Amino acid sequence: MIRARIGMLMSGDSLLPRAFRSSILTLVSFGGQQGIRLASNLILTRLLFPEVFGLMAIIMVVIIGLTTFSDVGIGPAILQSKRGDDQKFLDTAYTMQAVRGVVLWICCCIMAVPAARFYEVPELVWYLPVAGLTTIIYGLLPTTVESANRHLKMGRLTLVELLSVFIGTSVTIILAALMGSAWALVIGLLLGAIIKVILVLRLLPGPRNRFTWDRSAAQELISFGKWIVPSTVVGFALSQGDKAVLGRYLTLTELGIYNIAFFLASFPQMLATAIISRLMIPVYRDLNEDPSPHRKRRMRVMRAGMTAMVMLMLAAVATWAVPLVEFLYDDRYRDAGGLVTLVALTSIPPVIVMTYDQGALAVGDSRGFFWLTFVRAVLFMACFVTGAHYGGIPGALLGQAVAAILAYPMLVRLARRSGVWDGWHDLTFAILGLILAWLLLG
DSSP states (O other), X not given: OHHHHHHHHHXXXXXXXXXXXXXXXXXXXXXXXXXXHHHHXXXXXXXXXXXXXXXXXXXXXXXXXHHHHTOOOHHHHHHHOTTTTOHHHHHHHHHHHHHHHHHHHHHHHHHHHHHHHHTTOTTHHHHHHHHTHHHHHHHTOOTHHHHHHHTTOOHHHHHHHHHHHHHHHHXXXXXXXXXXXXXXXXXXHHHHHHHHHHHHHHXXXXXXXXXXOOHXXXXXHHHHHHHHHHHHHHHHHHHHHHHHHHHHHSOHHHHHHHHHHHHHHTHHHHHHHHHHHHHHHHHHHHHHHOOOHHHHHHHHHHHHHXXXXXXXXXXXXXXXXXXHHHHHSOGGGTTHHXXXXXXXXXXXXXXXXXXXXXXXHHTTOHHHHHHHHHHHHHHHHHHHHHHHHHHHHHHHHHHHHHHHHHTHHHHHHHHXXXXXXXXXXXXXXXXXXXXXXXXXXX
């Protein structure tokens, strides 16, 4: 019986088997990518100095900020639209994406001088325009990536992602050994983007995109994205606000150490986000089409299993953080150990509710998604900045957890409207999270 069930999950073509296989492949992809990046990180920390990683954190804050500020929701639009397989629709999305990439690079050039003055890092004047070229390159990424996500066909996409990260990080390590400066990371970032686009073109099946403008497709994309754009603007505070704020309070060396700690501690949450961004919109979309009790029960089991997996990983990371850092890094990075524990523990509140906002996008409620993201961002920045001002990094991280708790009532309202809220799930894992924090901090 068990063997037959496993066989069905591995070979069936219904929603649950496709979702199961997609989750496994996403786990393999993300785990492999993070493993490669960890190995690269360990090598690069010995070739370069902590302040280099602080400098790269600031560069990525600016680039990711510009990217999120202009995100029109092309990916989610393709995932949820009934025209998601129409080539004219896909080509129009590709055209919008490519134009956006050029505009972003121009903005990077304009932002270089103000960013250098704000963070008091003169080198940003030269680094940002070069690093910003990645926006043009990623703007040419084919929509076959989104098509694979839409149909939960992750096999070749997993291969592409692993190969691109492996080749890109290998090139970066070679450049770091030869150059010994931040330029190695900047140029490596650029070459990594080129490698990924080439691999997608070569290995992912599907028609090649052309520059096309279909008015009805553009109207649908713009209509869906009109609330995604402001959502991603305020969502920047959630994804990069910590580094944007701490870059003003800390030295480059201290910011580099924090960045190392964040890299190690955020692995479980980033893994969950990678799975959810690919899996939950198609799953919720099918649930809305057939909201039977059986499917709802399966949804609850799937969500509980995902949360349990992430919580276990967070517990392991938080518990073994100090000896892990001492084993992996030299004495220059010793202070990262305690920070890993704090970052992991403050990740628990957002992890418990990590699937709910995708339910809104699955039913096309991008407006509700925006207002939730807006409230989350305002609370996060207020609590994080206040905590950083009065308590340094520990205070800032505590503020982050408090902000997630304060945003919960609005999240519940949105989740209930989308039909995906599970109060017992939230209560159970909140109690487990409190017990873990009490054991480690007490």
